[in-house]
Amino acid sequence: MKKIAVFVDVQNIYYTTRDACGRQFNYREFYKRLSAQGEIVIANAYAIARDDDGQKKFQDALKHIGFTVKLKPYIQRSDGSAKGDWDVGITIDVMQAAKDVDVVILLSGDGDFDMLLEKIKADYGVTTEVYGVPALTAGSLIDAASVYYPIADDLLL
Numbered sequence: 001m002k003k004i005a006v007f008v009d010v011q012n013i014y015y016t017t018r019d020a021c022g023r024q025f026n027y028r029e030f031y032k033r034l035s036a037q038g039e040i041v042i043a044n045a046y047a048i049a050r051d052d053d054g055q056k057k058f059q060d061a062l063k064h065i066g067f068t069v070k071l072k073p074y075i076q077r078s079d080g081s082a083k084g085d086w087d088v089g090i091t092i093d094v095m096q097a098a099k100d101v102d103v104v105i106l107l108s109g110d111g112d113f114d115m116l117l118e119k120i121k122a123d124y125g126v127t128t129e130v131y132g133v134p135a136l137t138a139g140s141l142i143d144a145a146s147v148y149y150p151i152a153d154d155l156l157l
Contacts, residue, residue, distance in 0.1 A: 001038050001039050002037060002038030002039065002102040002103055003038060003039055003041050003100065003101040003102050003103070004034060004037065004038045004039065004040045004041065004042075004101060004102070004103045004104075004105060005040075005041060005042040005043075005094070005097040005098070005100075005101040005103070005104050005105070006031075006034060006040060006042065006043040006044070006067075006105045006107070007042075007044050007046070007090050007093060007094055007104070007105070007106050007107065007108075008027075008043075008044065008045040008046065008067065008107040008108075009046060009086060009090060009106070009107060009108035009110060010045050010046055010047040010048075010062075011046075011047065011048060011086070012108045012109055012110050013025050013107055013108065013109075013133075013151075016109050016132065016133040016136040016137075016151075017133055017151060017156060019136065020133045020134075020135050020136050021133065021151075021156055023156040023157055024156065024157045025107075025151065025155060025156060025157070026155050026156055026157050027045075027061070027062060027065055027067070028065055029154070029155055030107070030131070030155055031043065031065050031066055031067070033155075034105060037103075038102070038103065040066065041097075041100070041101060042068075042093075042097050042101070043066050043067045043068060044067065044068050044069075044070055044090075044093060045059075045062045045067040045068070045069050045070070046070050046072070046086035046089060046090055047059060047062075047069060047070070047071055047072075047086075048071070048072055048073075048074045049071035049072065049073050049074060050074045059071070070086070070089065072085075072086055072089070087110065087112050087113070090106075090108075090113070091113070091116050094106070094116055094120060095116070095119075095120065098120035098123070098124045098126050099124050101126060102126060102127065103126060103127045103128075103129060104117075104120060104126050104127070104128050104129070105128075105129045105130075105131070106128070106129070106130050106131070106145075107130075107131045107132070108130070108132060108141075109132035109133055109136045109137035109138060109141065110138065110141065111138025111139075111140045111141045113141055113144075114138065114140040114141045114143070114144040115144070117130070117141070117144040117145055118144050121144075121146065127146045127147070128144070128145050128146045128147075129145060129146060129147045129148075129149065130142065130144075130145035130147075130148050130149070131148075131149045131150075131151055131155070132148070132149075132150070132151060133150070133151050134150040134151075137150075
C-alpha cells in the first residue's frame with residue numbers, strides 16, 4: 001500500500017476556487033479520494049489563525065476529516081496590508097516527509113513550490129501530485145508535478 005503525505009495551502013485553495021469557480025473546495029471528497037489510493041500518513045492543512053467563529057468551525061471540520069491543522073498568526077501591517085504566508089513551513093514539512101513516503105500531494109496553485117517538487121522527486125524518487133484550479137495554477141508547478149489534477153466540479157461544493 002502506498003504511503004501518502006498531503007499538504008494543503010488553505011489560503012491559496014480558498015481564494016482560487018472562490019475567484020475562478022465561485023465555489024468552495026470539497027475537502028471531505030478530496031480526503032476520501034486520496035484514502036482510496038493508499039495510506040495517508042500525513043495530512044497537513046496550513047491556515048491563518050483569525051479570531052473568527054467561521055474560521056474555527058472550518059478548521060474543526062478539517063480536523064474531523066483527518067487533517068492536522070497548522071496555524072500561523074494573521075499579521076495586519078500598519079500600512080493596512082496583511083501577512084500570512086505558509087510557503088516556508090510547507091516546504092520544510094514536505095522535505096521532512098518526502099524521505100518516508102511514496103507520494104507527496106500538494107493542494108495549491110502556487111508556483112513557488114515548483115523547485116520543491118523537482119528537488120524531492122530527484123532526491124527521494126517520490127511521485128508528486130498537484131491539485132489546483134487550472135486558470136490559477138502556475139504552469140511551472142504543473143510542469144514540476146509527476147501528475148497534475150485540475151480542480152473541477154467533482155471537488156467543489
